[in-house]
Amino acid sequence: MNGPTDPPPVRLDTMPVAAVQDTFALRRSACAVADLLGADSQDAVRLATALSELGRGVLGADRLTAAFSLRPGPVPALLVTLAWQGGHQLPAEALEASARLLPTHHEHTREGGRVRVEQRLGPALDPDPDLVDRARRLLAAHTGPSALEDSREQTRDLIAALEKTRAQREELRRLNAELEETNRGVLALYSELSGELEETNRGVVALYAELDEKSRQLREASEAKSRFWANVSHELRTPVNAVVGLAELLRSDADVPADERDHRLSLIADSGRTLLALVDELLDVAKAESGTLEPHWAPLDLRAVLSHLDGTLRGQARPGVALRIGPPPPAALLGDETMLTQILRNLLSNALKFTEQGWVGLDSRVEDDPDGRRTLVLTVTDTGVGIPPDQHERVFEEFYQVKGPHQRGRRGTGLGLPYARRLTEILGGTLHLDSAPGHGTTITVRLPADPAPADGPRRELLVVVDDDAAFRDVLRPLLHEFADRVVEVGDGTTAHAAVREVRPDGIVLDLHLGEVDGYRVLAELRADPELRHIPVVVLTSASLTAADRGRLAHARAVLSKSGLTGGRIAAALSDPRPAAPRRPRPPEDGS
Template identity: 50%
Template sequence: MATAEAAELIRVRLDADQDVFVLRRLGRAAAELVGLEPQDQIRVATALSEAGRELFGTGSTATLSISDHHLLILLEHSQEPKHADRSKLQNLEGLKLAGRLVDEITLNDGGVTLAKRLQTRRPPAPVAEIRAKLADLSPVSAMDELREQNRELAETLEDVLRLNAELQETNTGVMAMYNQLSEELEETNRGVVALYAELDEKSSQLREANEARNRFWATVSHELRTPLNSVIGLVRLLTGPGGDPMTEEQDHQVRLIGSSTETLLELVSELLDMAKAESGRLDPQPSSVDLARMAEQLHVMLRPTSASVGVELRHEVAPEVAELFVDEVMLLRILRNLLSNAVKFTVRGEVRLDAHLDTAKDEAVIVVSDTGIGIPAEHLTRVFEDFYQVPGSLQVRSRGTGLGLPYARRLTEALGGTLELASTEGEGTTVTLRLPHYSGPPELQRVMIADDDEVFRAAARRMLHGFAAHVDEAADGAAALDLMTAGPPDVILVDLLMPRVDGHVLLQRMAEDDRLQRIPVVVVTIAPQRAPGDMVVLDKHGLRREELLQAIRSAREGRV
């Protein structure tokens, strides 16, 4: 509250009870002269009488001043006040009431300052004119002040009666509108109930279809894999040691049968994994992977095909990403898929695999590029659709299923990474695979995500891939408490806005439990300013992986 430019209007000494009445009248008059509304004038007068009554003492002084924005009243003591302890001043009922009647109240060792905000930046009358009018006010008796207060009370009652009549008239209109809205709402509710019934029926049909699909994939897995494995086993018996001698052409044909059968078995496995990915049941099992050795094996595997069509295979793996902590089977299938596509659609030139570390994002970047036929711009947005095949590409070498890229992207997302494609027709295609970079085991064993947003839980799980060995999910605070009671996690991510038991209640319950209060907490919410205490807080919108991991580390360091 700035008072440096305040202009003094009048000063009053409080030597007797009569002076409190004088102060009240001067306060109301000053409020009127500076342009305050009648209700605010009464508030200022009442605040002065209450504060003056509490702080009255011989030698007390009241100073009325005006600044650009406030009417200021300073009540100060030239002698020791009755209530010298500031903490006692704060508890005085008169001062509490005065504080509710004005905009600001400040307590200090010298007294109390009351401030009422002006409705305009400057008063309608000059300061000199206000001073003169205040000086002309004669002292009043207690009876005169009581008469003035009664008049003010009567005016206030008249205003209340007028407002009450207006309120009653408004209530009549509101009731009419309420009845109309109630009828419309009841009609809408009947439609909603019918819609819910239809949605329940559709949901039931979808569940049945999903169960049928799962049964179908289980049957496909068993009925196709078993005979394919048998064929592969017979081929190995025929071509292995101890088999009957065959001509060179027979040996070649049998090996082709075995190769085709293995390819078909891989396709069946990919189809089954696609179904698992769609149902969210792909569970990566990370381990230490030698990326340089994997790249060499893939090139050895593809070299016969590439050599037959004059395509050169190259690979270069930077030392920083030579070893990755990732699911080896999933990564192998992704890279084999990308390299096979590149070889299939390249008629001359080369296919390259380059891997390096993006230090800014702490990600391993694997780029598979080719000098093949490329993809027309109008088809780039559709190549990741299931079973989609670019028109005109079927004549290149062999017919595919249209599942390679969608399957590779789903595996990539399960690993917590991203897969992007860029291509120029007639020049070639570049596919960029980005994975979280970990060269060792996870930092944490268990992280819990307590959030009712399923989409965010899935995104957070991908961000935590490789950083945490296990990620538990809870859709509300009650489920989170049950999981934590069974086994406390290393850290918990909490959303404040959840159904049933929200984040605030969850944190309170954790603070009351000796076992749970030691769990580090990171608040991830759309309203971070509402987070309690000094906890680590993140805004859910635009959250990046490096921000989340750093916040988790900070929260754990704060609990050590």
């Protein structure tokens, strides 16, 4: 249908359709004219096919003609109208077939009928007189071919249509392949961006975890500082007040009897010695914390150490409490006699302080490892009040004391157990506590009996795993004191693979590494049959619970990051792997 401003159709020609050959000519004419006017080849084939179906459907109708016209304008089209007179009916099948191919308009009255098909021609087309004249000549030149020629023509048209369809299918396949490739690129980019976002999220989570850990450490440091001032001020004030008060009494009372004067002077001396011992204890802890304490390895006379402890500590036992120090093992040992004496004195003094009845015992033995190294095992056992499980690690915090009625009348700074553990670690050993309320306490100290000194045999290769580059800079020269080569790993994720690749002589492992921490790295090494024999020393700046230390049982030692020296790390790596602590049987009376 024409719009209100469209130009009227231009008539091209009208041809009669009276016989079968005329339908062949109609088909060929329509195809040729459509091609001339710029229609696509497939569109020309569709037009010819539709007219062939319609022509056969109305063939035999009275005065059947086919009129061709050109509709110019912005949407040009070739119009072909079949018209006839009389009551001939167009079969529905032919009309349906034509409508599937092209827009088809059908009208029927008593006088006759007509059907029109439209084939669009593409871009805007003006009714050029030359083009119109050529179309008219083309229609006049076509005469009806034979059925064989028409069949061949249809076959050629069909082949051409199939070839074009195949080409379009190949083009569609190519476009689909390009689209799939684009989709794969988009998916890869999405996956990469998702991975980066996930990695960023993990980093943020790890940062928050690290901040939480730092906050916890700051709170613990603040609590430790508060305990320090509270305990030290109390412990210092008591002997100082005694000295000042007794001195004032002596000065104000010149006529005091000689025996009373001597008694007061002895009390002043006792208070001074108490004050001096407290200051010495604080200085010792400060030295241990600063890392200025170094073990001096020498032949160890363990019998003399035990005899000295028995003589100096027996007087601290309460009435009804026996101090039982067993004989030393018959073996030549190496060690630091001063540090060992300080460790055992602190442990025994603490046990005697909180044991009201029963006994306090010290046993010693030497264990041999399959690799030929020996371990000195010292066990301090008491029948005292015991320590609740949730306090097992807190008693190793400076100035911390378990609250309860057992504290009444028992003076102390809360430095004994932390100092003993710190000295044990300096010697490359471990200290383990086993206790329960009402069942006493057992502390097991394991020390290397013949450790390699820092200037002893060198190690060829060490692996250090720490995510803090600044701390690795500090640690590197310490490790080079006794190792020829140091391989640094900056995270726990690649630690296991790095150790498998280089097969080091020892591993120095940071505990807090982010997503894959030192606990997991140590577990992976322990589970690997080819790597479990490599000695591991764990470094940490955090306070550990009993459960934490249990997870680190495979490590040779757990050392604090503060005050590290090459000698301490070398000694810890040379220490035989500690076995699980066990509670000894009580010694017999008189042993």
